[in-house]
Amino acid sequence: xxxxxxxxxxxxxxxxxxxxxxxxxxxxxxxxxxxxxxxxxxxxxxxxxxxxxxxxxxxxxxxxxxxxxxxxxxxxxxxxxxxxxxxxxxxxxxxxxxxxxxxxxxxxxxxxxxxxxxxxxxxxxxxxxxxxxxxxxxxxxxxxxxxxxxxxxxxxxxxxxxxxxxxxxxxxxxxxxxxxxxxxxxxxxxxxxxxxxxxxxxxxxxxxxxxxxxxxxxxxxxxxxxxxxxxxxxxxxxxxxxxxxxxxxxxxxxxxxxxxxxxxxxxxxxxxxxxxxxxxxxxxxxxxxxxxxxxxx
Amino acid sequence: xxxxxxxxxxxxxxxxxxxxxxxxxxxxxxxxxxxxxxxxxxxxxxxxxxxxxxxxxxxxxxxxxxxxxxxxxxxxxxxxxxxxxxxxxxxxxxxxxxxxxxxxxxxxxxxxxxxxxxxxxxxxxxxxxxxxxxxxxxxxxxxxxxxxxxxxxxxxxxxxxxxxxxxxxxxxxxxxxxxxxxxxxxxxxxxxxxxxxxxxxxxxxxxxxxxxxxxxxxxxxxxxxxxxxxxxxxxxxxxxxxxxxxxxxxxxxxxxxxxxxxxxxxxxxxxxxxxxxxxxxxxxxxxxxxxxxxxxx
Numbered sequence: 034x035x036x037x038x039x040x041x042x043x044x045x046x047x048x049x050x051x052x053x054x055x056x057x058x059x060x061x062x063x064x065x066x067x068x069x070x071x072x073x074x075x076x077x078x079x080x081x082x083x084x085x086x087x088x089x090x091x092x093x094x095x096x097x098x099x100x101x102x103x104x105x106x107x108x109x110x111x112x113x114x115x116x117x118x119x120x121x122x123x124x125x126x127x128x129x130x131x132x133x134x135x136x137x138x139x140x141x142x143x144x145x146x147x148x149x150x151x152x153x154x155x156x157x158x159x160x161x162x163x164x165x166x167x168x169x170x171x172x173x174x175x176x177x178x179x180x181x182x183x184x185x186x187x188x189x190x191x192x193x194x195x196x197x198x199x200x201x202x203x204x205x206x207x208x209x210x211x212x213x214x215x216x217x218x219x220x221x222x223x224x225x226x227x228x229x230x231x232x233x234x235x236x237x238x239x240x241x242x243x244x245x246x247x248x249x250x251x252x253x254x255x256x257x258x259x260x261x262x263x264x265x266x267x268x269x270x271x272x273x274x275x276x277x278x279x280x281x282x283x284x285x286x287x288x289x290x291x292x293x294x295x296x297x298x299x300x301x302x303x304x305x306x307x308x309x310x311x312x313x314x315x316x317x318x319x320x321x322x323x324x325x326x327x328x329x330x
Numbered sequence: 331x332x333x334x335x336x337x338x339x340x341x342x343x344x345x346x347x348x349x350x351x352x353x354x355x356x357x358x359x360x361x362x363x364x365x366x367x368x369x370x371x372x373x374x375x376x377x378x379x380x381x382x383x384x385x386x387x388x389x390x391x392x393x394x395x396x397x398x399x400x401x402x403x404x405x406x407x408x409x410x411x412x413x414x415x416x417x418x419x420x421x422x423x424x425x426x427x428x429x430x431x432x433x434x435x436x437x438x439x440x441x442x443x444x445x446x447x448x449x450x451x452x453x454x455x456x457x458x459x460x461x462x463x464x465x466x467x468x469x470x471x472x473x474x475x476x477x478x479x480x481x482x483x484x485x486x487x488x489x490x491x492x493x494x495x496x497x498x499x500x501x502x503x504x505x506x507x508x509x510x511x512x513x514x515x516x517x518x519x520x521x522x523x524x525x526x527x528x529x530x531x532x533x534x535x536x537x538x539x540x541x542x543x544x545x546x547x548x549x550x551x552x553x554x555x556x557x558x559x560x561x562x563x564x565x566x567x568x569x570x571x572x573x574x575x576x577x578x579x580x581x582x583x584x585x586x587x588x589x590x591x592x593x594x595x596x597x598x599x600x601x602x603x604x605x606x607x608x609x610x611x612x613x614x615x616x617x618x619x620x621x622x623x624x625x626x627x
Contacts, residue, residue, distance in 0.1 A: 050415075051415060052413065052415070079439070079440065084412055084439040085412055085413055085439070115381055115382055116349065116382055116603055116604065116605075117604035117605045118347075118348060118349070118604065139605075140439070142376070142381040142382070142437070142470050143376065143470065143583065143585050143602075143606055144469065144470075144583070145605060145606070146607070148607060149605040149606060149607050150605065152604075152605060152607065153604070153605035156604075172441065173439050173440065173441075175472055286440065286441070288440050305440075306413055307413065307414035307415065307449075307450070307453075308413075308414045308436075308442060308446040308447065308449060308450035309440055309442070309446060310443070310445060310446050310449065
């Protein structure tokens with residue numbers, strides 16, 4: 034069974050203002066994920082601030098997570114970097130520290146060409162024995178994969194999945210079908226973008242790479258598995274409860290929001306890495322209301 | 331006289347494939363810029379791969395450049411980073427190593443809010459005694475400054491200039507006027523984007539932050555100073571000669587192109603940092619033709 038299926042829950046990475054991670058706080062978050070039986074943990078994703086943490090800290094985070102999780106759920110680790118050689122080293126670090134799979138983003142500063150992204154992925158996928166998921170998130174990496182490039186990458190050994198940005202119900206069907214037609218049946222097409230995720234799973238996506246799942250795993254598991262089971266009535270019921278959370282996620286960004294939620298739940302008092310600031314007081318009040326509503330799922 | 335005026339020439343930063351800079355090759359490029367009497371050197375800009383080089387290498391590059399330039403032309407150094415604390419350290423490193431001014435970009439992964447960018451700039455501008463130019467380049471930093479935010483930053487001590495993306499002649503006039511009306515008269519509004527730069531200078535811009543100027547300083551000085559002097563006939567004559575270079579810059583990116591030109595001119599054999607690849611053979615042939623044409627300026 035592929036590790037790139039079901040609900041992949043992305044925790045924040047608790048860290049000091051100077052970027053030194055706090056393994057104990059990370060452990061608290063991870064225990065919640067294991068207890069909720071999420072299908073995998075997505076460590077050091079965009080939610081986990083991977084691009085803001087130094088190599089040593091990223092290594093420490095993987096080692097701490099592997100120690101807490103102890104094989105109870107697969108550990109997928111984000112190892113993207115601007116330079117290919119750094120991306121290779123980070124992948125090897127993650128493998129040595131106990132990762133079960135890699136999530137690799139084509140992080141860019143100078144806009145990248147398709148061939149550059151292809152060569153980068155081939156080099157990283159060849160550097161470890163771990164399965165790789167393509168991290169397709171144009172909002173943060175500023176690279177947009179064509180279906181043709183994903184299909185080309187799907188033929189590279191160990192590249193087994195893609196995490197695509199989610200689309201609304203009205204658009205996802207044909208888009209998912211078009212990609213599915215180009216890749217092998219066992220290639221796992223999953224989605225991120227929490228507010229569109231259930232629609233993407235109903236349309237055939239096999240994984241939800243979830244920000245909210247990293248901090249509120251229980252209600253998120255219910256929504257993910259209702260959608261994976263095709264239970265549209267239950268999905269509709271749950272989406273109505275999640276709706277205020279999606280609203281504030283869109284406005285304040287889910288990244289800023291989940292840092293606040295960790296504090297509101299008393300799990301960890303962490304601020305995002307500067308220059309990122311906490312949401313405004315009005316946004317935090319809105320978050321509190323959305324959180325209250327979700328407590329009743 | 332502000333250091334943020336006239337032609338600021340941005341050299342590449344020659345480096346090994348593993349990211350270790352080559353001070354001797356850098357020196358060769360810088361001597362050409364000094365000999366051509368460029369108005370400033372823009373070290374470690376996007377053209378100079380700053381985001382792809384480690385802190386130690388960036389420090390070495392500034393020290394090497396300061397040693398070569400020896401005050402003959404102002405040395406403006408790009409010190410942007412994803413984290414505010416890193417940006418502060420890089421600015422302090424640059425000051426200690428001999429920089430005369432800083433070029434600070436709001437580098438982003440998680441999309442940034444205006445207040446975050448403001449706080450980041452205030453922190454960096456307060457960390458050294460050097461004047462700061464705001465590096466506004468949405469294509470690479472993925473943050474777009476409003477005129478209002480630039481005006482707010484212009485009131486912060488030591489923030490003395492902006493490097494805005496250039497616009498075509500038909501659009502730049504009103505855009506330049508609108509910003510100029512919001513900032514103090516001594517605040518230096520300059521432009522990048524080589525193929526629109528002369529139009530921006532004719533419209534009132536006081537600086538051209540130039541990629542081509544970093545590798546072909548002599549013809550670029552002619553174009554820059556014809557435009558600064560308002561000599562439209564000479565600008566039109568020179569733009570016709572530069573036109574094939576702009577075409578290939580747009581298609582292959584000026585960043586990839588100038589790495590090739592350094593080799594074609596026998597100045598330095600360097601490849602961009604992976605994942606960036608050299609242009610295609612067809613693009614290189616086109617570059618050679620554009621270069622030949624510019625030899626006749």
